[in-house]
Amino acid sequence: MSSWRTSLRDALQAGFRSVGEGSKGPPDRQRGVALLLALTAIAILSIFSLEFTYQSQVAVRTSGYVEAEIEAHLHARAAVELAGLVIGSTDIVESIIAKYATMLGGRKPQISTAAYACEFVNAFCEGKMVLMGLELVNLQGREAVGLKRGTCGCTSGDEDGRININRVGDLNQKQAVFDTLYKLLERNEGVTQVGDLDKDMANLALNIIDWADKDQLRTDIDPATRRLIEGSGAEGAAYRRQGYKSKDAPYDTTEEVRLVEGMTDPLWCKLKDQLTVYSTEKLNVNTAPIEVIKALICKNLANPANELIACARGYQQQAFIPVNVVGQYMETCRVLKKIMFSPPFANTGRFVQFFDKLGTVLPADYAQVLQINHGKMLDDIGTSGKIVRISAYGTSGQVQKKITALLDTGSQKYVYWRED
Numbered sequence: 001m002s003s004w005r006t007s008l009r010d011a012l013q014a015g016f017r018s019v020g021e022g023s024k025g026p027p028d029r030q031r032g033v034a035l036l037l038a039l040t041a042i043a044i045l046s047i048f049s050l051e052f053t054y055q056s057q058v059a060v061r062t063s064g065y066v067e068a069e070i071e072a073h074l075h076a077r078a079a080v081e082l083a084g085l086v087i088g089s090t091d092i093v094e095s096i097i098a099k100y101a102t103m104l105g106g107r108k109p110q111i112s113t114a115a116y117a118c119e120f121v122n123a124f125c126e127g128k129m130v131l132m133g134l135e136l137v138n139l140q141g142r143e144a145v146g147l148k149r150g151t152c153g154c155t156s157g158d159e160d161g162r163i164n165i166n167r168v169g170d171l172n173q174k175q176a177v178f179d180t181l182y183k184l185l186e187r188n189e190g191v192t193q194v195g196d197l198d199k200d201m202a203n204l205a206l207n208i209i210d211w212a213d214k215d216q217l218r219t220d221i222d223p224a225t226r227r228l229i230e231g232s233g234a235e236g237a238a239y240r241r242q243g244y245k246s247k248d249a250p251y252d253t254t255e256e257v258r259l260v261e262g263m264t265d266p267l268w269c270k271l272k273d274q275l276t277v278y279s280t281e282k283l284n285v286n287t288a289p290i291e292v293i294k295a296l297i298c299k300n301l302a303n304p305a306n307e308l309i310a311c312a313r314g315y316q317q318q319a320f321i322p323v324n325v326v327g328q329y330m331e332t333c334r335v336l337k338k339i340m341f342s343p344p345f346a347n348t349g350r351f352v353q354f355f356d357k358l359g360t361v362l363p364a365d366y367a368q369v370l371q372i373n374h375g376k377m378l379d380d381i382g383t384s385g386k387i388v389r390i391s392a393y394g395t396s397g398q399v400q401k402k403i404t405a406l407l408d409t410g411s412q413k414y415v416y417w418r419e420d
Contacts, residue, residue, distance in 0.1 A: 069399050072394045072400060079152045079393070079403075083407075117154075150397070155391050156391070158386070162273070166212050166277045175227065184274065185201040187313065211260050216234060218232075242259075251277040252277065254276065280385065284383060293330060326366070330354070345383050358370055387406055402420040404416070404420075
């Protein structure tokens with residue numbers, strides 16, 4: 001016990017001496033206090049130094065991310081502008097393509113700059129162009145071609161293959177939109193027997209039309225003839241519980257369709273790439289989604305009584321449904337034609353003649369029920385467009401930016417621009 005106390009006393013005395021408490025004069029005490037102050041100052045400065053280092057690293061990383069973000073945005077912007085330049089330079093593009101036509105047998109291809117604009121953009125971004133497995137141009141390593149850091153690219157196609165839900169200026173235009181839109185909805189969502197009016201799908205098609213028309217009266221339909229008539233009820237009554245009114249003005253974007261009474265998220269996901277709100281006219285059958293093509297076929301059958309067989313529902317995705325068979329066949333033709341730099345259908349006459357020749361490639365009973373009314377079909381379709389959708393991307397490091405733009409080829413002005 002005595003030894004333990006002695007050791008403790010010695011330790012305490014040593015501690016006191018370290019701060020000058022055990023010394024006989026003030027100089028030792030001052031040196032001890034100075035040492036403590038110095039150690040405290042060093043500790044505080046170390047903390048400040050670590051914090052400064054951390055903040056500096058954060059700032060460096062942030063500035064690097066901001067730089068990459070700006071660079072990725074500029075890459076995407078460049079892709080959009082280059083695509084727009086190509087689309088607006090049809091004569092120059094055709095002369096370039098014609099020069100390489102000899103590699104494909106000497107025939108000058110008929111192409112749409114909207115369909116191939118991004119091939120030129122991708123060539124700029126990558127420094128080379130490869131078509132059909134042939135390396136047409138390789139400028140990699142040349143100044144002002146390709147990107148030193150990051151990537152870019154785009155896809156393009158005309159908007160006129162979609163159903164224009166803003167063409168509702170009068171009852172005739174409403175009827176044209178309703179007939180195609182209803183057939184599209186009926187084929188994908190209808191639950192009634194083919195030939196019977198599916199009231200839910202008809203009401204949804206009418207609600208989409210009434211949202212964009214100028215009047216506040218609900219458009220109605222004669223179930224027997226399926227002709228639209230001016231209703232007498234207020235179209236906004238169904239929206240009161242939602243807390244807003246029917247717009248009664250043109251759609252600004254297709255996303256507005258989600259506000260329409262009866263529209264659901266799953267159905268919107270199916271329709272979003274098949275509708276447009278821009279000033280298109282007839283449906284471009286060279287670029288229209290295949291489901292829209294099927295809706296046109298079912299709408300314009302030469303014998304409406306054949307619809308029960310040609311456009312049967314419940315097994316829409318099954319190959320033995322005649323309209324699905326011809327849809328798959330047509331899509332294959334469109335892909336092959338595009339590879340060969342040729343439009344699937346040079347004019348509307350070629351499109352309607354397609355159905356006259358079905359008997360040579362499909363079973364006779366399929367070809368028979370899929371015959372169409374040429375006149376009615378020609379009223380609906382075209383083979384060119386004037387609104388082009390450009391979807392571009394740019395990357396830098398881990399950052400990716402996307403831009404979606406719609407170009408009016410007539411005015412060469414963008415009518416829509418969205419950055420993500």
